[in-house]
Amino acid sequence: MANFTPVASLAGGILIGLASVWLLAANGRIAGISGILHGLFGAMSAQPPGDRSWRVLFILGLVAAGFAWHLYAGPAPAREGFGLGWAAAAGLLVGFGTRLGGGCTSGHGVCGLGRFSLRSLVAVIVFMATGMAATYLMRHVL
Amino acid sequence: MIHALGAGLLFGVGLWLSGMANPRKVLDFLDITGNWDPSLLLVMGGAVAVTAVFFRPVIARKRLSFDKTAIDLPLVAGAAIFGIGWGIGGYCPGPAITALSNLSLEPVVFVAAMVVGGLLAKIRPSASAGSLAQR
Numbered sequence: 001m002a003n004f005t006p007v008a009s010l011a012g013g014i015l016i017g018l019a020s021v022w023l024l025a026a027n028g029r030i031a032g033i034s035g036i037l038h039g040l041f042g043a044m045s046a047q048p049p050g051d052r053s054w055r056v057l058f059i060l061g062l063v064a065a066g067f068a069w070h071l072y073a074g075p076a077p078a079r080e081g082f083g084l085g086w087a088a089a090a091g092l093l094v095g096f097g098t099r100l101g102g103g104c105t106s107g108h109g110v111c112g113l114g115r116f117s118l119r120s121l122v123a124v125i126v127f128m129a130t131g132m133a134a135t136y137l138m139r140h141v142l
Numbered sequence: 143m144i145h146a147l148g149a150g151l152l153f154g155v156g157l158w159l160s161g162m163a164n165p166r167k168v169l170d171f172l173d174i175t176g177n178w179d180p181s182l183l184l185v186m187g188g189a190v191a192v193t194a195v196f197f198r199p200v201i202a203r204k205r206l207s208f209d210k211t212a213i214d215l216p217l218v219a220g221a222a223i224f225g226i227g228w229g230i231g232g233y234c235p236g237p238a239i240t241a242l243s244n245l246s247l248e249p250v251v252f253v254a255a256m257v258v259g260g261l262l263a264k265i266r267p268s269a270s271a272g273s274l275a276q277r
Contacts, residue, residue, distance in 0.1 A: 003170055003179040005161055012160020013185035017192025019153035025200045026145030030208075031153060033236040034224075038260040054146035059239055061150020062157075066243025069158040076244045079166065084251045086230060091238070091252035093227025095259025098235060101220020102210065105234040106153075108221070109186055114193025115201065115208065122213050127225030128172075134229025135172035 020110050027054055032107020033062075034098030097127075154240040160185040163240050165232025172229050220263070227259075 020031040029036075036055045070076065098104045101123055103112060108127075112120020154163075161167040162185055170179035200206075228234050233241070233252050241249035 002177060003167065003181070005181050006184055009160045009162075009181040009184040010188040012156045012158070012162065013188025014192055015156030015159060016153055016185065017156075017189035017196075019149045019151075019156060020189065020193050021196040021200065022145060022152065023149040024197060024206075025204070026149070028204050028206055029146075031149065033153075033234075033239065034256075034260075037235055037239065037257065038264075041257050042261050042264045053143055057143055057146040058150035058153075061147045061152075062154040062236065062240045063242050065151045065154025065158065066163065066240040068151075069155065069163075070243060073158070076164065076241070078244075078246055079248065082231070082248065084247060087248050087251045088255040090227040090231030090233065091255025092259040092262070093223050093230070094233065094235065094238075094252075095227075095256035095261075096263045097220045097222070097224030097227060097259075098256075099220070099260040099263035100216050101224055102217065104224060104236075105186075105228075106236050110189040110193055111197070113186075113190045114197045116194070117208070117211070119211050119213050119217060123217055123221040126218055126221035127228060130222045130225030131172045131229035132174055134226045135169050135232075136175060136229075138230055139169070139173055139176060 016106075016110055017114070020106070020114070023058070024111075029054065030107055030111045031058075032103045032111060034095075034104040035102070035107050038095075038099050101127075153236065156189075157237055157240050160188075163237045165237065165241075167232075168228075168234075168237065169232040172232075 023029050023031045036058055040052060040055050103123060108120040108123040113124065157163040161181055167179060168182060170177065171182035231252060235256060238249050238252045238256065242253060
């Protein structure tokens with residue numbers, strides 16, 4: 001557990017929770033990042049006009065936070081030994097799975113658990129389990 | 143609308159501060175047989191502590207309703223597939239998007255593939271449209 005960062009991680013988690021409350025209180029929307037992204041592409045026909053702009057702005061905010069962080073903490077170190085083919089495969093699975101399952105770590109995790117949704121709890125348990133299994137295979141078998 | 147930008151900024155700062163924008167740190171959590179890093183539990187715990195306290199009054203005041211409660215095959219299969227992709231790369235959607243600021247190709251490829259994957263899920267011929275509704 002040499003890499004454990006309890007204070008920063010707890011503080012960062014609280015900020016994520018506050019951001020989710022902010023979006024719900026101001027826009028009435030769940031801060032599920034996969035849903036926010038997927039809603040921009042091949043969206044449902046029932047979407048009201050103006051539905052795109054809040055999604056784009058939230059995503060811009062996410063990316064801008066990264067640029068701001070790099071100014072403060074320096075650039076993120078590059079990762080060795082993880083090819084772009086793996087990145088593409090992982091992205092496809094994450095995109096497909098989050099749209100099929102209706103959420104990710106934020107939508108089902110942070111927001112779903114926060115409203116005591118059993119559906120979200122099931123999703124969290126399932127993706128934690130398959131995530132641990134996939135990481136085990138990637139790091140210790142392949 | 144400015145609220146969406148602000149919430150996105152705050153969410154992103156939370157991801158970087160917590161370490162979750164670094165996929166290796168996420169993988170160190172998922173790798174329970176390795177040099178385990180439990181930080182992600184504290185991120186999730188801190189975030190859920192906040193939402194658990196404040197969501198209920200906000201939902202009541204704004205009279206929001208969340209009608210999807212079914213625990214069905216799309217939910218379980220989707221979560222399982224998402225988890226596999228998460229465990230391969232260490233990226234879930236939020237960290238991948240904020241990592242676009244790294245100006246490296248890896249998150250760009252990941253996010254583009256994520257959009258394509260979402261579109262593929264959308265056009266599954268056997269899908270029952272109702273169970274696919276995505277918020």
